Amino acid sequence: MPEQIRNRRWQLIRDSLVFQGKLIIDGVRDLLLVPAALIATILGLIIHPREPDYYFKQVISWGRDSESWINLFGKNNESIKTSQLDDLVLIAEEKIRAEYDKGGITASVKDAIDRGMDKTHASQGPEQPGDKKT
Secondary structure, three states, rough: OHHHHHHHHHHHHHHHHHHHHHHHHHHHHHHHHHHHHHHHHHHHHHHHHOOOOOOHHHHHHHEEEEEEEHHHOOOOOOOOEEEEEEHHHHHHHHHHHHHHHHHOOHHHHHHHHHHHHHHHHHHOOOOOOOOOOO
């Protein structure tokens, strides 16, 4: 199997795993923001009658900050290239690549997965879904 196809496979696996991780983190954040927003609303109504949205605005600010940190769908805007979470993913990738370069278990697992996927694709025949017909 050409190396370009293998690289595309691994890029898809990487992107999918990062996206799933971000979805999980985003979901936990949402679970925390729901009660925080309700509590902030109640406290604001009771404690700050002249500025009842005081605590609620803080929760909204935390939500915006965490949204920027998670960066679920990639670039949030043109000024943000990566998020702090994306930076952590890059650090983890560097460590995995270093282990792979040493030829350790990571390399063995990757090679075994590549061979298995190559074999599966070879048994499906030459034409794959999405292939362009010439």
